[in-house]
Amino acid sequence: MWKRLEKHRSSKSPSGMSSREYLSEEELAWIQEQVEEKKKLITTMRNKPWPMAKKLTELREAQAFVEKYEGALGKGKGQQLYAYRMLMAKKWVKFKRDFDNFKTQCIPWEMKIKDIESHFGSSVASYFIFLRWMYGVNLVLFGLIFGLVIIPEVLMGMPYGSIPRKTVPRAEEEKAMDFSVLWDFEGYIKYSALFYGYYNDQRTIGWLRYRLPMAYFMVGVSVFGYSLMIVIRSMASNTQGSTSDGENDNFTFSFKMFTSWDYLIGNSETADNKYASITTSFKESIVDEQESNKEENIHLTRFLRVLANFLIICCLCGSGYLIYFVVKRSQEFSKMQNISWYERNEVEIVMSLLGMFCPPLFETIAALENYHPRIGLKWQLGRIFALFLGNLYTFLLALMDEVHHKLSNEDTIKNITHWTLFNYYNSSGWNDSVPRPPLHPADVPRGSCWETAVGIEFMRLTVSDMLVSYITILLGDFLRACFVRFMNYCWCWDLEAGFPSYAEFDISGNVLGLIFNQGMIWMGSFYAPGLVGINVLRLLTSMYFQCWAVMSSNVPHARVFKASRSNNFYMGLLLLVLFLSLLPVAYTIMSLPPSFDCGPFSGKNRMYDVIQETVENDFPNFLGKIFAFLANPGLIIPAILLMFLAIYYLNSVSKSLARANAQLRKKIQALRDVEKFHKSVKGRAIVKDSGDTLKGSSKNATQLQLTEEGTTPHSTSPSQTLEKKAQGPGTSSSAGRTVLPTTRNVPVSQPPGVRLNSSQPLPQTHPWRSTSGKSTRRPPPH
């Protein structure tokens, strides 16, 4: 291709400069295409399956080509601008590379995760990678809230003690600094920037005229918007890699053979465990393959399954009712004086205990059902999900009752405040000439701020959840490991292989816990801006604590079952939880009036009125008109209809693409079959000539209906194939193997007539229990 260019040049006028400048349009286009191709090659060089030496030479060639001809393209066409653009593009590529380098450096905990991967394999490590990702998301949310809401209020808003909402009421003042009060998020913490009630409803604050109520509202909305965007982006990038057709069940043995070894393992004990688990898994599949369907008592199984589901539904309803009852009781407690610690924290304790004890209970009940472990795991996950969801929503409902109750009290409080102030200013006994000092903010009667109350509840729930999970890990994993390790010397049976043994890391339980905690954060962050900060701290400590706990007290799984086909399962769950936590917040914003004396929206009829106000007062008039026009239902409804139509259209396009894909696949398959047929025909011709008796039959092609039976059954091959046909209806490919009569040794393994010996009992290891004495597993030495 270079020669062509050179020839063209030399055919032009001999004078050097002018021939260079004169390049026809097509030449230009062609060079441009080549340059683009070379550039593309450079960017995808690392994806090429070539050895490094070849990659380096190709890279150098491509780069030289681009250098040489890029200049040529620029001639006669605003050359300077073109050169400038190229320079900027190069600088941009360099900048992106440096930025990527920097970003990779910033990723924390890489070595810790590598350690865990090498000891436990990729599935346990995937939990920690997920935790790290959550930490990143929460960090961004924290930055948003902290930078745009908390900092402006602290720096530019009115200080503590200046207005009633920012001051501890006189009645609570003496106890406000007590640790027990602070631990419950009352006292000075309640009247700080961590909670909704602290914020003033001034339209603008400080010399920057920062519009705090508007900022508060927009930050609340963008927290959800950002979370939604990042979850969907993560899901999309996960689906990029996979081309799943849903036919994965056809490849059990292949997947076991080629994808069961975890290349991340870097520890000999883990490797031993892995070998054992792979062996067990192969043996299981072999047994599954050979066992015919036992005539199980279908009715008994069905009855047991229905019974199990019924029991579990009872448990779920029971737990929901318990939470409702406990929340109601806590409302009564709050009216009493002198409540004990237990009564104060009853709600959180009950919720955490339910979360801790119900999953194992579900597992025990599920033993009745007798499902395959993978299916059983799915059911278990579904039930735990239902449990958490039910608990959360019951909690919310009970909370809503309280909110409504508080709201109904507001009118009376308003009256009381009004009369107190009135009396204070008009009472006799004061000289009228001296202006009276305003009523101290601590003395002003206060409305019960329902938003702060809700925020406090979520804070307390988060903290108690964190404590309960840490205590569970300490007791359930660490103490258990200590007991097994040290008591083993003086105990009757082998503790390590037998009953308690070391705990395995419960991946799905932990992931679900993480997802639901994030749901609670999303729900509560609008009412308690400080909640996200607490969550960041919590995730940080969780990371270190759980890394330590896993390495010191857990052992790798005996059998690994992934609950899902792809990573998108947990992301999908996260998305669902995001929507579910958006609902209550949206409901309260839209339909409940804000408290009259606390928070940035006090005094308004609804919280979203702040937007209308801003649009009216701060934006130029025509923008207001535009917004009013856009908010017209007559415009919005057609827009929604248009979106539905777009979804329908894209859906049908993707369906037709999938169909085209399937057809192309069939074509490829048919072409291959045709090739094989031709080869076998040729082969048979050779065979017939040489008088050899090796025969084969070609497979039924979908379109070429050729079934050749071997005419001379010299070896046992046709009988074997007939056998195989009888045994496996699904293994259609065994209908024929083209035994090519080439000189090469086709090392077909032992003839499958061995299958007849399957009546021989295989070494009986019960598939679901690992062989004892071989797999005493220990947690990795520190």
Next chain:
Amino acid sequence: MGNKQTVFTDEQLEAYQDCTFFTRKEIMRLFYRYQDLAPQLVPLDYTSYPNVKVPYELIGSMPELKDNPFRQRIAQVFSEDGDGHMTLDNFLDMFSVMSEMAPRDLKAYYAFKIYDFNNDDYICAWDLEQTVTRLTRGELSAEEVSLVCEKVLDEADGDHDGRLSLEDFQNMILRAPDFLSTFHIRI
């Protein structure tokens, strides 16, 4: 960026960054890992493109590889002459392909080569037997091994020639949900 290193020229580092999935820092870290394997053998100055190979025994003793039943095959596939002795280029190549940033089809291509023990561009039944034996460390009986190999050929052999070609293998492995996460070495 302050580059105080004297091991590579800038162009070399840029070229490596273009040809692998690693950043500059990671490439330097990999170089020092390589150098640590054989400090006497590997010079600290690669600007003159020295031709140095680290023998397989040292490569196979790296903590990331020492427990892997396929470490010999991995080293053989990525080495210059197929004998397992690796230059720095091979070393970088190997870890680049095994890193988590490598795309599926690239990994599938190299996985095929790794599991093709006799290097005949097909995974035949003998290759499968070798794989299973290494995976189970000889715990399965001969019948079980042959049964497994047969099942695999049944499942994955699309053109029914008794062995897996690259397309058969790719077809099968690209549908595996676990492939990307297990065929991954973090370094």
